[in-house]
Amino acid sequence: MDNLTALHSKISEIYQSDSRRVLATLIRLLRDFDLAEEALHDAFMAALAQWPSTGIPNNPRAWLVSAGRFKAIDHLRRRAIFNKSLTTIADELEGAVSDSEDWLNDEIEDDQLKLIFTCCHPGISQEAQLALTLREVCGLTTEEIARAFLATPSTIAQRIVRAKNKIREAAIPYEVPAQHELSERLNSVLKVIYLLFNEGYSASSGESLTRAHLAREAIRLGQLLSQLLSHAEVLGLLGLMLVQDSRKDARVDANGDLVTLEQQDRSLWNHDQIAQASTLIRQALEMGGFGVYSVQAAIASVHAEAPSYAETDWTEILGLYDVLLRISPSPVVALNRSVALAMHQGVEAGLREIEAINEQGDLQGYYLFHAARADFCRQLGFNELAKASYEQALLLTQQEPEQRFLRDKIAQLGK
Numbered sequence: 001m002d003n004l005t006a007l008h009s010k011i012s013e014i015y016q017s018d019s020r021r022v023l024a025t026l027i028r029l030l031r032d033f034d035l036a037e038e039a040l041h042d043a044f045m046a047a048l049a050q051w052p053s054t055g056i057p058n059n060p061r062a063w064l065v066s067a068g069r070f071k072a073i074d075h076l077r078r079r080a081i082f083n084k085s086l087t088t089i090a091d092e093l094e095g096a097v098s099d100s101e102d103w104l105n106d107e108i109e110d111d112q113l114k115l116i117f118t119c120c121h122p123g124i125s126q127e128a129q130l131a132l133t134l135r136e137v138c139g140l141t142t143e144e145i146a147r148a149f150l151a152t153p154s155t156i157a158q159r160i161v162r163a164k165n166k167i168r169e170a171a172i173p174y175e176v177p178a179q180h181e182l183s184e185r186l187n188s189v190l191k192v193i194y195l196l197f198n199e200g201y202s203a204s205s206g207e208s209l210t211r212a213h214l215a216r217e218a219i220r221l222g223q224l225l226s227q228l229l230s231h232a233e234v235l236g237l238l239g240l241m242l243v244q245d246s247r248k249d250a251r252v253d254a255n256g257d258l259v260t261l262e263q264q265d266r267s268l269w270n271h272d273q274i275a276q277a278s279t280l281i282r283q284a285l286e287m288g289g290f291g292v293y294s295v296q297a298a299i300a301s302v303h304a305e306a307p308s309y310a311e312t313d314w315t316e317i318l319g320l321y322d323v324l325l326r327i328s329p330s331p332v333v334a335l336n337r338s339v340a341l342a343m344h345q346g347v348e349a350g351l352r353e354i355e356a357i358n359e360q361g362d363l364q365g366y367y368l369f370h371a372a373r374a375d376f377c378r379q380l381g382f383n384e385l386a387k388a389s390y391e392q393a394l395l396l397t398q399q400e401p402e403q404r405f406l407r408d409k410i411a412q413l414g415k
Contacts, residue, residue, distance in 0.1 A: 004052060007051060007052055007056070008048070010056060011044070011047055011048060011051065011056075014047075014056075014060050014061075014064075015044060016213055017213055018060070018061045018064070019040060019044070019139065020112065020136075020137060020138065020139050020217070021061060021111065021112055022040055022043065022061055022064045022065055022068065023036055023037065023040045023136065024111040024112040024114070024115040024136075024137065025065050025111045026039050026040060026065060026068050026069065026072070027111075027115060027136070027174065028111050028114065028115070028174050029065075029069055030069065030072050031174070032168070033136060033164045033167070033168075034164070035072050035075070035076075036068075036072070038072070038075065039068035039069065039071050039072040039075075040064075040068055042067070042068060042071035042072075042075075043064040043065075043067040043068035043071060044064065046067045046071065047060075047063070047064065047067070110221075110224050112137055112217075112221060113176060113221060113224050113225065113228070114174055114175055114176055115133075115136065115137050115174070116133055116137055116189050116192055116193075116221070117175070117176050117177055117185055117189060118167065118172055118173070118174050118175070119132045119133040119136065119137065119163065119167075119192075120133060120185045120188035120189050120192065121166075121167070121170075121172045121185070122184050122185060123166060123170055123172065124163050124166050124167070124172075125159075125162075125163075126188055127149070127159055128159040128160070128162055128163035128166075129163065129188045129192075130149075130188065130191060130192055130195065131145055131149070131156050131159040131160050131163065132159070132160050132163040132164065133188075133192040134192065134195060134196065135160050137192070137196070138192075138195075138196045138199070138214060138217070140199060142156050142157050142160070144199070144204050144205065147204050147205070147398075176228065179229075182228075182229055186229070186231065186233070186234075189225065190225075190233055190234070190237055190293065193218050193221050193222055193225070193237060193241075194218075194237060194240075194293065196214055196217065196218040196221070197214070197215055197218035197219070197222075197241045197244075197245075199211060199214050200212060200213070200214030200215030200216070200217070200218060201215050201244055201245070201248075202399070203399055204398065204399065205398035205399055206398075206399060206400065207256075207400050207401075208256065208400075208401070209251060209252050209256070209258055209399065209401040209402070210248060210251070210252075212248065215241070215245055215248070218241055219238070219241050219242065219245060222234070222237055222238040222241055223238060225238075226238050226280075231287075231289070232283075232284040232285075232287040232288065232289045232290040232291070232294055233284070233289070233290060233291050233292075233293050233294060235280045235281075235283050235284040235287070235294070236280070236281060236284035236285075236290055236291070236293040236294025236295075236296075236297045237293040237294075237297070238277075238280055239277040239278070239279075239280035239281040239284060239294075239297040239301070240277075240281075240293055240294075240296050240297035240300055242273050242274075242276055242277035242280070243273070243274055243277035243278070243281070243297065243300045243301055243304050244300055245270075245273065246269050246270040246271070246273040246274045246277065246304060247261075247264065247268075247269050247270075247304070249268045249269070249270070250264040250265050250266070250268035250269055251264065252401065256401060257401055257404055257405065258401045258402060258404070258405045261303065261309060262309040266307075266308070269304065274301075274304045274305070277297070277300075277301065277304070278301050278304075278305065280297075281294065281297045281298055281301050284297065285298060291327060291328075292324060292327060292328045295320055295323055295324045295327070296324065298320050299317055299320045299321065299324070302316050302317050302320070303317070312343070314340055314343040314344040315344060317340045317343075317344075318337070318340045318341060318344045321333065321336060321337035321340050322337070324337075325337060331357055331360065331362040331363050331369075332363070332366070334353070334357050335354070335357055335363060335366075335368065335369055335372060337353070338350045338353035338354050338357065338372065339372060341353055342376060347376050347379045347380055348380065350376050351373070351376040351377070351380065354369075354372060354373045354376060357369070358373070365396060366396070367392075367393040367394075367395075367396035367397040367402075368393070370389045370390070370392040370393035370396065371389070371390065371393040371406065373385075373389045374386045374387075374388075374389030374390040374393060374409065377389060378409070378413065383413050386409075386413055387410055387413045387414070390406050390409050390410045390413070391410060393406055394406040394407065394410070
């Protein structure tokens with residue numbers, strides 16, 4: 001690999017790891033989403049042009065923020081030829097921040113956390129809050145967000161535009177709200193961090209099972225939030241993310257193929273991280289006021305603490321799913337409970353639950369529903385039904401490791 005190719009590869013890595021943090025700071029400084037997005041693009045273009053001769057700066061994130069800010073000011077000054085009011089805005093932006101400011105403080109009031117709270121302002125509808133945050137904070141594409149919400153890309157794009165307009169027109173402040181205002185935004189913020197982690201833990205599409213940088217970012221934001229607010233669900237969500245992330249090295253093999261929980265080498269799990277998560281989960285459950293994240297975390301913790309898949313305490317897991325179903329009734333929770341039921345009472349019981357869910361029709365577009373149904377049918381010897389369900393699951397997933405896993409299952413049934 002020549003020097004220029006290596007440099008471009010490094011810039012690509014920096015984009016993946018730091019671009020959303022740079023964008024969050026640019027939004028704070030420029031007070032305009034679209035201008036900040038353009039500035040981010042210009043900053044990386046400047047890096048591609050300058051870094052081959054100057055080398056990568058010691059603090060590339062600070063360099064990118066500074067470059068993006070000045071590119072935006074230059075852009076406003078050029079546009080001021082046609083709109084004189086932009087000169088005033090450019091002057092204000094140029095004088096608002098000195099180059100000596102610490103762009104990258106890692107205190108509680110982190111720019112990304114501020115941006116999440118801004119996007120989750122109660123004046124914005126929850127659907128628009130989530131779409132905007134996943135787009136701007138997490139960098140998911142409109143298509144990826146649409147898949148997460150089972151909506152069309154055009155619907156998601158409209159929600160994002162409306163949310164941006166609302167923030168601009170209502171002059172919603174870019175800040176972490178005061179302590180007494182946190183609770184009304186907390187549910188949306190937790191949901192955003194949870195969805196971000198899920199996309200990192202199991203990518204909605206692409207060549208890899210995971211998008212590790214998104215999972216890491218979700219955990220970092222969860223840790224920041226836990227320092228800001230002592231709340232059962234904050235601790236529960238952080239514990240959930242840590243315990244799920246602890247298994248990442250065992251979830252794919254050397255070829256990048258999916259390894260199921262039953263087949264994973266548990267010596268590859270990060271047991272220190274599991275212990276840390278278990279402490280957080282116990283604290284969450286003891287605090288009272290816990291909810292869906294804490295219960296999901298407790299379920300994940302039971303899995304993580306079992307010596308083997310066969311020795312998992314399915315009685316406890318089934319009981320926890322019963323609790324989860326009471327506090328958050330949904331077809332996805334019912335589906336997950338059916339798997340626990342199958343392990344506890346037998347595959348026939350699990351399949352009966354699956355068929356009851358199937359009659360409601362809520363999960364026809366959810367590939368994991370069809371994959372679970374196929375697995376139950378396969379275990380019971382209903383090979384034709386199993387094959388049809390695996391094929392339906394294959395049609396619905398856009399992630400390559402899962403596609404390979406499903407094709408392998410189908411091939412085994414064809415023998």
